[in-house]
Amino acid sequence: MSYLVARMQKMKSQNLGGIQRHNQREFENHSNKEIDVSRSHLNFDLFNHENIDYRDRIMNIIEEQKEGSRAIRKDAVLVNEWIITSDKKFFEGLDQEQTEKFFTTAAEFFEERYGKQNIAYGQVHLDETTPHMHLGVVPMKEGKLQAKNVFNRKELLAIQDDLPRFLEKKGFDVERGEPNGERKHLTVDEFKDMQSRMTEMAKIEEEREKRIKSLEKEKEALERRIKTSKEHIEDKHAPQKPVGKQQVNLKNGQSMTVYLVPEVEMVRMDGIRKASNDVLKENKRLESENKLLKAKISVLERAQIQISNILKQAQKHASRIAEGVFERAITYAKQFHRGTPSEEKVKDRILEDVKESPEGLQDYEKWEKRKKEFEKNRHLER
Known part of the structure; x- marks a missing residue:
């Protein structure tokens, strides 16, 4: 049985142009050695029959459901992009029709869970080493754009269990990957690099x-x-x-x-x-x-x-x-460096979407404890 890979990235306004060009192959030259341009004509979008403007499509989805006149924040997460795939051996056992059905079934899971009206695109790439899908989900809920509530930690863990079961019931021989506690989320570049190395080893x-x-x-x-x-x-x-x-x-x-x-x-x-x-x-x-x-x-x-x-x-x-070094550094920035109230307010707004590291918090608690002991001893000496 093969492992299912389901990875999510938060996309803000400044990210939309880049993912559109990559997903829809809007380039003459590229540096990605995994892309075979002679096969790019095999790529397809499950929700759009032709190339689209990602910004227009996503903003239309938001405006059609948004309640109230409050403007969208400039740093808001506009779309959560999921990369859905498995290992190369899994796809070697599928023909073209079965491969398309696999990605269509995976997309159905997200349609049923978050509403078809919130799916912006479902771009399937067949011109790279391993077939995969970029699925864009606009995090609209109760008339509001709220990525933190739609895809919170509990929901992300639930998807890792529920999506493989959904696909297995539909006849695909896949199971969830390693539990979250055993492996942290990799970035897309890290995931592709590791996937390339493992393919070479295979x-x-x-x-x-x-x-x-x-x-x-x-x-x-x-x-x-x-x-x-x-x-x-x-x-x-x-x-x-x-x-x-x-x-x-x-x-x-x-x-x-x-x-x-x-x-x-x-x-x-x-x-x-x-x-x-x-x-x-x-x-x-x-x-x-x-x-x-x-x-x-x-x-x-x-x-x-x-x-x-x-x-x-x-x-x-x-x-x-993926050991959480970045999150640990953010914890240090939040806890150990204290500025003026205005500086703290700006810092909290910038880092509000970044999770802190449990290990970093433990470091901070140890530091606080040692600091108090030092001050107590110094007071006794006086």
């Missing part, structure tokens, strides 16, 4: 398996040839019986018995004698080649262990990348 592993199978077949063929050579040496066919015998007198006055055989038998025996030498040489060469193949297999087995270690290190590295 290719190496696949080539290694093919090579081992090829060597095993060669080994079996050599063993059959060795067995045939030995059987030939042993000579399955019994020689013809002598047709008679006679006594031959030697010069030294002694005699010896000589067995008479047909000429054809003599020729056959002489052929066996000559062939035996060739077979023995070939047998020795094959045994030497067999040892060499065993050595190659041993090297491949060691390479397999190294690749396995590389995969483990890659997974650890990915976990460290």
